[in-house]
Amino acid sequence: MKEQILSEKLPLAGLRNTRDLGGMHTKNGRIVSGKLIRSGHLYGATPEDLTLLKDRIALIVDFRTEQERAEQPDPLVDSVENLHVPIFESLAAGITQDRKSIDEAFAIVAQSPDLALRYMKNQYVGFVTDAYSIAQYGRFVRLLLAQREKAVLWHCTAGKDRAGFASLLVQELLGVDRDDIFADYLKTNEYLQPEIEQICKKIGSAMGGLDEKAQKALNRLFGAKEEYLAGIYQTIGERYGTFEAFLTDGLCITRAEIERLWTLYVQ
Numbered sequence: 001m002k003e004q005i006l007s008e009k010l011p012l013a014g015l016r017n018t019r020d021l022g023g024m025h026t027k028n029g030r031i032v033s034g035k036l037i038r039s040g041h042l043y044g045a046t047p048e049d050l051t052l053l054k055d056r057i058a059l060i061v062d063f064r065t066e067q068e069r070a071e072q073p074d075p076l077v078d079s080v081e082n083l084h085v086p087i088f089e090s091l092a093a094g095i096t097q098d099r100k101s102i103d104e105a106f107a108i109v110a111q112s113p114d115l116a117l118r119y120m121k122n123q124y125v126g127f128v129t130d131a132y133s134i135a136q137y138g139r140f141v142r143l144l145l146a147q148r149e150k151a152v153l154w155h156c157t158a159g160k161d162r163a164g165f166a167s168l169l170v171q172e173l174l175g176v177d178r179d180d181i182f183a184d185y186l187k188t189n190e191y192l193q194p195e196i197e198q199i200c201k202k203i204g205s206a207m208g209g210l211d212e213k214a215q216k217a218l219n220r221l222f223g224a225k226e227e228y229l230a231g232i233y234q235t236i237g238e239r240y241g242t243f244e245a246f247l248t249d250g251l252c253i254t255r256a257e258i259e260r261l262w263t264l265y266v267q
């Protein structure tokens with residue numbers, strides 16, 4: 001049995017959830033290190049972090065909305081291209097973490113943890129059912145087809161949902177075992193725990209305190225849950241039959257393009 005190798009957290013002081021997919025096992029080898037990096041927003045990057053990123057990346061792909069970008073803009077990184085590829089046309093509580101979405105989270109938290117779970121599962125299903133989101137993820141994958149000396153870094157706000165599904169796509173395309181995909185996704189909870197606690201504290205203060213139900217609902221809104229990815233796979237199975245059919249018929253990625261990705265990113 002192969003040792004399970006997950007994405008590796010980069011040594012960045014101000015960015016808690018920036019990870020290199022390099023080293024993860026695929027069906028034909030391992031993902032090349034220093035080429036594919038997932039992240040949360042870059043707003044908190046220190047000057048030292050920016051120096052490290054400049055040395056390692058060629059392209060930043062920002063999945064956030066215009067509102068999120070305005071509230072917490074990416075810092076400029078010399079000689080690094082930054083492309084805006086928004087996954088949602090509108091704001092979504094629990095996923096887009098702008099001020100308005102945080103306010104909307106209050107209403108969900110005030111109701112029930114079960115509602116929060118259903119809400120987030122539906123948001124994830126939207127990644128593979130909403131025509132706009134599907135087109136944007138297809139655009140993202142095609143950005144990876146260009147050969148670059150340095151890495152592509154993709155991010156949303158937390159690096160959990162929109163960037164998390166992008167990571168799942170990359171891992172599926174390159175042949176990573178599904179158990180490893182789930183484990184890598186859930187690892188996000190460890191890296192984001194301080195941020196989740198901070199958000200809960202902020203919302204609790206605004207609500208005059210949090211009871212056990214509200215705390216559970218918040219964890220479901222802002223945490224990574226196995227059910228969210230399971231819902232994606234179930235929906236793809238119902239609509240496309242197989243994940244490969246989703247890649248080719250949904251994202252319109254050709255077999256030749258998939259083989260090129262193997263050439264670029266698997267060793």
